[in-house]
Amino acid sequence: MQKNDINRYYSMTDKAFVKEISNSLKQMRLNNNISQEDLAKKSGLDRTTISRLEGGDAGTILTIVKILRALDRLDLFNVFYEEPVISPIRLLKLEQHKRKKASPKKGS
Numbered sequence: 001m002q003k004n005d006i007n008r009y010y011s012m013t014d015k016a017f018v019k020e021i022s023n024s025l026k027q028m029r030l031n032n033n034i035s036q037e038d039l040a041k042k043s044g045l046d047r048t049t050i051s052r053l054e055g056g057d058a059g060t061i062l063t064i065v066k067i068l069r070a071l072d073r074l075d076l077f078n079v080f081y082e083e084p085v086i087s088p089i090r091l092l093k094l095e096q097h098k099r100k101k102a103s104p105k106k107g108s
Contacts, residue, residue: 019056025064026054028071043070 009017025065029039036054040047043066050067053059068074086094 015056018058020062021052022056025067029054029067030072032071034071039067039070043067 009020012020016024029036034042036047036050039045040050043050045063045066049059049063053063053067067075068076
């Protein structure tokens with residue numbers, strides 16, 4: 001994806017962005033040559049739910065997960081993974097509390 005494509009999303013309204021996602025989900029289904037009925041059976045959703053989502057109605061995250069799982073495309077959720085970030089101050093505090101030497105053995 002090019003930088004211009006990403007910037008395009010920021011200029012979209014929420015409704016337009018949902019429509020873009022809806023169109024992408026529909027295209028994934030069509031690329032796999034799966035009917036809405038077959039996707040409904042495979043995902044455990046009602047066909048009308050899929051039809052409404054593809055038509056641009058906002059769906060729940062769970063609905064999108066079920067559809068992507070049925071299309072074997074859960075890999076798309078990798079973009080949501082964020083590494084935890086430790087602030088420099090927290091890191092310094094953790095370093096200060098680290099053991100610097102071993103304790104003497106008892107009975108020595």
